[in-house]
Each structure stands twice: as structure tokens, then as C-alpha cells.
């Protein structure tokens with residue numbers, strides 16, 4: 001049986017007075033980190049900055065980060081796949097950008113882009129990424145997933161293909177944002193997609209899309225909708241894990257294996 005997150009490592013509940021984020025806790029996190037007695041040891045240390053974010057979420061207020069257990073699955077995937085360029089949609093306070101940006105850098109990669117819609121969260125993330133010494137690797141982009149993809153593609157920052165992508169933003173946008181990447185030619189053989197929250201709250205539309213055959217996608221594609229590239233072939237698996245709060249969740253890990261002729 002998979003290990004569960006031990007009680008002492010669990011985050012505090014996310015919900016406080018009906019709010020899950022955006023009630024001041026993100027700025028409180030920044031105050032906590034910059035007032036921490038071990039601040040100097042955090043400078044240039046992604047691991048210590050992530051530990052401080054975890055410590056805040058265990059002692060003060062829960063944070064909607066990917067957490068240690070799902071995070072370890074993704075960092076192992078980064079070590080194995082050695083992406084040069086990785087795109088994240090949904091950066092929040094920068095926990096996953098620091099964890100995965102560090103893993104990407106250690107694997108020899110060059111750029112990790114983190115797109116975040118909320119400018120305050122993006123500012124908190126940028127400050128913590130800088131503290132962790134990752135400013136040359138990780139760039140925070142303020143905007144929706146679609147805006148970020150279009151802007152980065154327009155600048156040529158994503159190159160010819162995204163090596164890995166992490167979807168952790170607005171759940172109903174996962175499928176359309178993936179299709180946008182497909183239409184722009186950013187997904188190709190070897191691209192690895194990781195989608196968070198496949199149980200909490202779940203994302204049946206996205207799961208159905210990445211698990212569908214080319215024939216099924218061509219049959220379903222309707223005029224007027226974002227078509228993406230239905231000829232892309234994917235192999236996809238559901239990987240159970242846990243939220244940092246201890247609740248069950250899962251990732252969907254999908255690899256593009258080629259383009260149907």
C-alpha cells in the first residue's frame with residue numbers, strides 16, 4: 001500500500017471561513033519567510049525555501065501547493081526526462097516552480113516558465129524564487145494559461161516544442177489550454193504532460209481527451225471548438241497520490257508518442 005503522509009507532515013486545512021486562498025495568507029507566508037530566523041540559510045537553497053513554505057502551511061494556514069508526495073512523483077519524472085523547457089500553468093506562491101525548477105536545473109535544463117493569473121500570487125512567487133536562487137532558471141508570467149502560452153510562444157521562449165508541462169490552474173481550462181499548445185505546434189513526440197487534481201476535484205473532460213485514440217478525437221472534433229491537433233497520439237496513466245493535507249488525489253501523466261500520418 002502506498003505510504004500516506006504522516007500526521008505531523010500534514011498541512012493545516014485549506015478552508016478558513018469559507019476561503020481556500022486569497023484571504024491574506026499568501027502575504028502572511030512572505031512575512032513568515034522573510035522574518036524567519038534561518039532566512040540566511042534559505043538564500044540560494046530551493047530545498048530550504050520549500051521546507052519553509054511547508055512549515056508555514058503546517059503551522060499557520062494550509063496552502064494549495066502540490067505538496068511533497070505528488071511533488072516527488074514529478075521531480076522523479078523531471079530527473080528521468082531531463083526537459084530543457086518546462087511550462088507550468090497555475091503557479092500560486094511558487095512552491096512547485098521552486099521544486100520543479102530546481103529539479104529541471106539539476107537535470108541540465110534551461111528554462112521553467114510559471115504562468116499565474118493572480119498578480120499578487122505571482123509577486124509572492126517571484127520573491128520566493130529569487131530567494132531560492134532560481135531567478136536565472138524560473139520566470140513567472142502573469143496572465144491566464146492561454147495568455148501566457150500565447151505570449152511565450154510569440155516571444156519564441158518555448159522554442160519549437162515544450163518538453164514537459166504541468167497543469168495546475170483552472171480545472172475546466174486544462175483541455176483547451178492543451179489544445180492551444182497543440183495548435184501552436186508546441187506538443188510533439190516525447191512531450192510529457194502532468195495534470196494535477198485528477199481526484200480532487202477531478203477532471204473527466206481532460207482525462208477523456210488525453211486517453212482518447214486519434215480516431216475518437218477526430219470523430220468528436222466539432223466545428224467552432226478549439227480543435228488542437230487530434231492527430232497527436234498519447235499514452236496516458238492515472239497515478240494515485242496524496243494532497244499535502246493527507247487527502248487522496250492523483251496525477252494524470254501523459255506522453256506524446258507521435259503524430260498519426
Ligand SMILES: C[S@@+](CC[C@H](N)C(=O)[O-])C[C@H]1O[C@@H](n2cnc3c(N)ncnc32)[C@H](O)[C@@H]1O
Pocket residue numbers: 064065066067089090091092093094095096097115116117118121143144145146168169170173
Ligand atoms: C492549485 S494552485 C497552483 C499551485 C502550484 N502549482 C503549486 O503546486 O505550488 C492554482 C493556481 O492557479 C491560478 N489560476 C486560476 N485560474 C488560472 C488560469 N486560468 N490561468 C493561470 N492561472 C490560474 C490560481 O490563481 C492559483 O494560484
